Amino acid sequence: MYFSNKQTKLSFLYNIGIKLTHFALKCASHFNKKIESGVKGRAESFKILEDNLNKGDKTLWFHCASLGEYEQGLPVFKKLREHYAKHKIVLSFFSPSGYEIRKNSTIADFVIYLPLDTKQNAKRFLDSVNPELTIFVKYDIWPNFLNELKRRNLRAILISANFRKNQPYFKSYGKQLKNALFAFEHIFTQNEVSKNLLLSINYNRVTVSGDTRFDRVYSQLELDNTLDFIETFKNNKCCVVAGSTWPEDETLFVNFINSESSKDIKFIVAPHNIKTSQIKSFQEKITGNSILFSEKDTKQLVDNQVFIIDTIGILSKIYSYADIAYVGGAMGNTGLHNILEPAVFGVPIIIGFNHDKFPEAKALIDNGGLFSVSTKNDFTSILNKLISNSDFRLKCGSKNLEHIKKNKGAVIQILDYLRI
Structure with missing residues (x-):
């Protein structure tokens, strides 16, 4: 009887909590x-x-x-x-x-x-x-x-x-x-x-x-991922794609982009929030030439070093042009974004340090294709190594693709259970 009454009280409190949430x-x-x-x-x-x-x-x-x-x-x-x-x-x-x-x-x-x-x-x-x-x-x-x-x-x-x-x-x-x-x-x-x-x-x-996400991202390889404007911007140069970034992620990139070692590298940055004020603040800190997606039809893409994507819905295709990827969310507390999207294209990935709740991050780190950084120096060191050592870069990227291939198949098991 005690447990029954206790459970009734907890249920009552939960339902009151939902109503208070609605009011709040x-x-x-x-x-x-x-x-x-x-x-x-x-x-x-x-x-x-x-x-x-x-x-x-x-x-x-x-x-x-x-x-x-x-x-x-x-x-x-x-x-x-x-x-x-x-x-x-x-x-x-x-x-x-x-x-x-x-x-x-x-x-x-x-x-x-x-x-x-x-x-x-x-x-x-x-x-x-x-x-x-x-x-x-x-x-x-x-x-x-x-x-x-x-x-x-x-x-x-x-x-x-x-x-x-x-x-x-x-x-x-x-x-x-x-x-x-x-x-x-x-x-x-x-x-x-x-x-x-x-x-x-x-x-x-x-x-x-x-995880069904492995099936989801692997299917991306079956699609046409061509984006002519990204190809024009990249211009056959080494390209770093930073996806779903937050201000704490972008701080790392501002320092690196403005350094001498980045002059022959192209950067594509796709912020998680595409608020005009945040994007403007980020762009103003960049000393080199930069362009927004919303300006791409009125300016010369190839003349710019940084391409800021102020729209949504095309990041998964953009990753297909990456030589190196950075995925945001783990330098702060907002939560790591999807690292499997770039992994399927066989590119090495850099993330922040706050990834304990993401088992896929640990797996890719253990596998050798993903690197976690906690400081600007860590970030600069691994990014320079990936840029300068193409053999190392390709080897790390291939490990990510192999991990995706190895772990897909969840959908088949679910459909078998449902007899479909």
Whole structure:
């Protein structure tokens, strides 16, 4: 009885917390456009579903926290879209950054913000969608939605899951989240560590399939990655591509670009945030010639040393022109961005020091194709070595491509389980 009462109290506190979060977001939306987009979008989600879905419609539901999880799940989503061609597919995001960039995704009929995780919202959502199959990617475990799926005996799986022992699922205070995991009929994990953590809480319907991102990035090699304007800018010179950078990453590059040793090198920098003020601040610190993507049709690309990409959606293709790549996010606390995108093109990669939560980074470091730096001197030293020693550069890059090839195949395992 004690544990039952304790669990009831925790559930009550969780639901109160969600309602307080809703209130806090509404208040914050008056001061933050990103939060405002999420609040407005969530308010429209039910109308979109109820106006467009009929009771007899067959549906699938894909849920992703943000853009990274969408890219992770995309190879599975595409196969399901092909197999269930007559089903209506609902794709939900929690984060505005995922929704805004992929709101026109062709793998779904409806792209929405996931309503906040209240019991009432979960019931109303599933009354409308009633999915034949639900797929969550990596994390974003919402207890009320998942428990309602379980109560209705609706199928749900979690793919590319990556757990750590310090997460609430594996703590005494995290019973509600732990119970929500049991709503999944099967969980596909990225690694053995995650599997063993699930086994420790007596969740046994688990398979180590690996990370679907390897399949996703490998498919990039099958596409036409040609960008004529990048080819013109590069002009057959050694090119360093810095992707998804933050100001702390860009500080490293300003020093190096302005040094004498960089004069014969081309640099492409694609900031994570393309705010005009931030880009202007970065560009003003560069002493050499630089050009923005938005200026490329009015200025001579070949005459510039630095090309700043003030747009989104083309970074994965730009990496195909890199001789050396730098991936941002790990010099600060924002989180390392996708290192597998440049790795698939067989180029060596440099990142910052804050990558403990990213097992793919450790694997590429151990494999010899990725280098972590913590200071400007570290950065300058490894970048100079990669620039000056082409044999070393090619050897390191080839190790990254081999790692991608070795680890793809998660999608096949998931589809086999689904009998597709």
